Amino acid sequence: MRTVGDELRAHPFFAGLSEDCMQLIAGCGEHVVFRSGATIASEGSAANEFYVIERGRVALQLHTSATGALLIQTLDAGDILGWSWLFPPFRWSIEARAMQDVHAIRLDGKCLRGKCDTDPAMGYALMQRFSYIMSQRVEATRLQVLDVYGRANRS
Amino acid sequence: MKDPLLPHLVEMQSWQQESELVFTFQVAPPEEYGSFRAGQFNMLYLPGMGESAISISGDPADRNHLTHTVRAVGNVTRALHGLRPPARIGLRGPFGRGWPLAAAEGRELLLMAGGIGLAPLRPVLFQALAAPERYQRVTLLLGARSPEEILYSEQLLRWKSDAGLQFLATVDVASAAWRGDVGVITDLVQRAAINPQQTVAMVCGPEIMLRFCARRLRELGVASDAIHVSLERHMQCGTGFCGHCQLGPYFLCKDGPVFAYPAVEPYLMTQEF
Numbered sequence: 462m463r464t465v466g467d468e469l470r471a472h473p474f475f476a477g478l479s480e481d482c483m484q485l486i487a488g489c490g491e492h493v494v495f496r497s498g499a500t501i502a503s504e505g506s507a508a509n510e511f512y513v514i515e516r517g518r519v520a521l522q523l524h525t526s527a528t529g530a531l532l533i534q535t536l537d538a539g540d541i542l543g544w545s546w547l548f549p550p551f552r553w554s555i556e557a558r559a560m561q562d563v564h565a566i567r568l569d570g571k572c573l574r575g576k577c578d579t580d581p582a583m584g585y586a587l588m589q590r591f592s593y594i595m596s597q598r599v600e601a602t603r604l605q606v607l608d609v610y611g612r613a614n615r616s
Numbered sequence: 617m618k619d620p621l622l623p624h625l626v627e628m629q630s631w632q633q634e635s636e637l638v639f640t641f642q643v644a645p646p647e648e649y650g651s652f653r654a655g656q657f658n659m660l661y662l663p664g665m666g667e668s669a670i671s672i673s674g675d676p677a678d679r680n681h682l683t684h685t686v687r688a689v690g691n692v693t694r695a696l697h698g699l700r701p702p703a704r705i706g707l708r709g710p711f712g713r714g715w716p717l718a719a720a721e722g723r724e725l726l727l728m729a730g731g732i733g734l735a736p737l738r739p740v741l742f743q744a745l746a747a748p749e750r751y752q753r754v755t756l757l758l759g760a761r762s763p764e765e766i767l768y769s770e771q772l773l774r775w776k777s778d779a780g781l782q783f784l785a786t787v788d789v790a791s792a793a794w795r796g797d798v799g800v801i802t803d804l805v806q807r808a809a810i811n812p813q814q815t816v817a818m819v820c821g822p823e824i825m826l827r828f829c830a831r832r833l834r835e836l837g838v839a840s841d842a843i844h845v846s847l848e849r850h851m852q853c854g855t856g857f858c859g860h861c862q863l864g865p866y867f868l869c870k871d872g873p874v875f876a877y878p879a880v881e882p883y884l885m886t887q888e889f
């Protein structure tokens with residue numbers, strides 16, 4: 462059976478990290494399963510972890526009084542869920558819910574924060590990777606906010 | 617057709633609502649119309665209202681119907697929204713250069729459509745799925761504003777289950793009841809099984825989507841000249857005379873609307889005048 466370390470080493474998100482880093486990171490990880498419908502994180506709750514999704518689909522949703530739960534992004538196998546563990550006040554800014562049975566690796570953010578503080582090179586390398594995901598998300602949000610398909614004209 | 621500037625009166629045969637503002641209707645082709653190529657368009661004319669370029673969204677093999685899918689946005693398209701069979705409308709066409717299907721033979725055919733941009737790509741699907749042995753794989757990646765605005769959904773799911781179409785759709789936003797993907801179309805490229813080096817891509821949708829899709833496809837290793845896009849500009853004559861649809865050195869109605877991406881990339885940031 463593949464260990465958490467094996468899975469993480471094979472994941473593109475961690476590509477290029479040193480073996481020492483990988484061992485530290487894998488030491489903070491464990492396999493978890495969420496049954497379909499389960500809440501993985503609720504908005505405003507403490508964010509002390511992030512997830513590498515291995516199987517299944519996760520819904521990121523916001524609740525508004527007007528529309529109820531609004532699905533604003535889905536994540537699938539290979540995606541990384543959660544970056545709130547990196548920044549104060551360390552609270553989830555969105556709700557994450559399993560749309561199917563979800564198999565994931567949970568990485569303990571508290572433990573990783575400590576390791577990043579004592580090893581800035583590893584902290585920088587991780588920050589670079591999360592910044593990339595965030596930049597992709599900003600780009601996607603721009604397109605969604607532009608409401609490109611809803612506009613009157615295609616050009 | 618004899619005089620390409622002279623509309624022929626044709627009769628509406630069917631009319632169907634697709635979503636709140638989008639509808640599909642069929643007309644009987646005029647005599648002498650012949651056939652059309654996937655990606656070509658007709659000019660539809662309503663007396664007193666004007667004329668609009670509308671892609672042909674049906675099966676190129678069907679010589680008995682011309683199908684159009686329209687989003688009601690302005691004079692002509694709103695008026696078309698209110699018509700029902702057997703209303704008569706003016707039609708000229710077919711115009712323009714279609715999708716280069718021959719360039720995709722023996723390779724992977726990847727279609728990326730946003731919103732109403734699926735309309736000019738549906739003829740490609742009809743044609744490619746009627747002869748799937750000609751392609752290594754046929755993939756459709758679709759982006760829509762919401763699940764309710766996904767066009768031709770039943771037919772696409774049938775093609776997916778019965779005709780081997782690799783089909784992935786994503787929407788900008790959905791209610792919690794939606795089981796599908798939420799996100800942007802460029803993210804679907806990573807989720808789909810494609811071999812970038814073998815891929816010929818055909819992309820149609822809002823111009824900003826074309827730019828983002830082309831960028832993502834290149835990042836993945838799809839050759840620039842294997843990316844084809846369909847563009848839109850306001851049109852008048854449809855035949856390369858009036859200059860209304862000019863984009864850099866090109867007249868969209870005659871040289872397009874389908875172009876290899878590198879040919880039009882420098883002009884895509886340019887405002888229409």
Ligand SMILES: Cc1cc2nc3c(=O)[nH]c(=O)nc-3n(C[C@H](O)[C@H](O)[C@H](O)COP(=O)(O)OP(=O)(O)OC[C@H]3O[C@@H](n4cnc5c(N)ncnc54)[C@H](O)[C@@H]3O)c2cc1C
Pocket residue numbers: 613614615657666667668669670671672685686687688689690691692693694732735736847848849850851873888
């Ligand atoms: C090759 C091609 C294929 C097309 N295929 C389809 C299709 O399959 N389905 C479809 O629904 N549409 C299609 N279109 C788009 C369609 O032709 C336009 O939306 C057309 O303008 C609709 O005509 P209308 O009279 O209803 O709207 P218009 O009255 O022309 O108004 C349409 C929109 O454009 C704006 N507008 C009007 N005039 C100008 C101007 N001079 N400059 C900038 N903006 C202006 C209006 O405010 C409105 O938002 C296609 C266009 C092209 C060029």
Ligand code: FES
Pocket residue numbers: 850851852853854855856857858859860861862867868869870
């Ligand atoms: S519409 Fe007249 S030149 Fe293209």
